[in-house]
Amino acid sequence: MQLQKQSGEEMMSDGQVAEVAHLFGILAEPSRLFLLRALMAGPLTVGELVSATGMKQGNVSKHLGVLRDARFVAREKEGNFARYRVSDPKVRRLCELMCARIEEDAHGRLRELGGEV
Amino acid sequence: MQLQKQSGEEMMSDGQVAEVAHLFGILAEPSRLFLLRALMAGPLTVGELVSATGMKQGNVSKHLGVLRDARFVAREKEGNFARYRVSDPKVRRLCELMCARIEEDAHGRLRELGGEV
DNA sequence: GATCAATATATCTATATCGCGATACAGTAA
DNA sequence: TTACTGTATCGCGATATAGATATATTGATC
Numbered sequence: 493m494q495l496q497k498q499s500g501e502e503m504m505s506d507g508q509v510a511e512v513a514h515l516f517g518i519l520a521e522p523s524r525l526f527l528l529r530a531l532m533a534g535p536l537t538v539g540e541l542v543s544a545t546g547m548k549q550g551n552v553s554k555h556l557g558v559l560r561d562a563r564f565v566a567r568e569k570e571g572n573f574a575r576y577r578v579s580d581p582k583v584r585r586l587c588e589l590m591c592a593r594i595e596e597d598a599h600g601r602l603r604e605l606g607g608e609v
Numbered sequence: 610m611q612l613q614k615q616s617g618e619e620m621m622s623d624g625q626v627a628e629v630a631h632l633f634g635i636l637a638e639p640s641r642l643f644l645l646r647a648l649m650a651g652p653l654t655v656g657e658l659v660s661a662t663g664m665k666q667g668n669v670s671k672h673l674g675v676l677r678d679a680r681f682v683a684r685e686k687e688g689n690f691a692r693y694r695v696s697d698p699k700v701r702r703l704c705e706l707m708c709a710r711i712e713e714d715a716h717g718r719l720r721e722l723g724g725e726v
Numbered sequence: 727g728a729t730c731a732a733t734a735t736a737t738c739t740a741t742a743t744c745g746c747g748a749t750a751c752a753g754t755a756a
Numbered sequence: 757t758t759a760c761t762g763t764a765t766c767g768c769g770a771t772a773t774a775g776a777t778a779t780a781t782t783g784a785t786c
Binding site: 638640665667668688689 | 743744745746747748752753754
C-alpha cells in the first residue's frame, strides 16, 4: 500500500510540474492580464495596446513577447505594425475560473460577517 | 466607436485583475504544485507531505500557509498534527488546462520539425 | 541615400520571494 | 515541570523580474 498515485491517474508528471508552474507564472502579472483582457475583445496593435492600457511601449512589447513565447498570443506583422491576438482559448477559461474563485470568496466573507452578528 | 468593452461582457474588472494575478502567482511555484498534486490523491499531514515531496518541513509548512491563505487548501487540526486537503475543485481544472496546453505545444513542435524536412 | 514611425531590445534599479537554517510555539506524555 | 514531537515562523543570502529610460531595428516614404 503506497501513499501516492494508486492508479495511473497521475495528472502531472514531475517534469510537467515545472512547465505548468512556468505557464501560471506568465499569467501571474497584472500587466499581462490587462493586455490579455484588451486582446480578448479582438486583435490590437502594440500602439493600440499602449493607448488601451496606459503602459509604456517598451513594457508592452516585452510582455507581449513573453505571452507570445508561451503561445498565449500570436503576432501578425502588417507593414510597420504588429497586430497581436489571443491564440489560445484556454486563456479565457483560466481567467474565468480565477474570477469565479474570487466571487466565491467575496460571498463567503459576507456570509461569515453576517453569520457572526 | 470605442476600442474596448463594446458590450457589457467585460470579464475582469480592473480591481479583479490584481487578485487574479495574485491567484495565478500562487500556482506558479513548482513546490506548491507538488504539494497540491500529492493532496489531490487525498488529505495528508505536514509530515506525510514532507516524506512525499522530499521538501524541508519549514518550506512545506510555509507553502501550505500560502495555499491556505488563497483558500486552495484547508487545514484540519488533529491533536498535534495538521491534516491538509484540497478545498477547491478548480485547482484540478486549472492544472488540467495547463497540461493540455503543454501537450498541444509538444505536438505542434513535432509537426513543425517534421514539416521542415 | 535620409528620415520618420512602429516595434523591439538593452541596461539599470528596486522589489519580491525562494530555500535554507535556526528557532519558537503548540499539544502530549512522563 | 520537563521532555519530546509535529508545525509554524523568523532572518538571511541569492535569484528573478517588473518598470523606467535609452537605444536599436525594421518598414515605409520622400
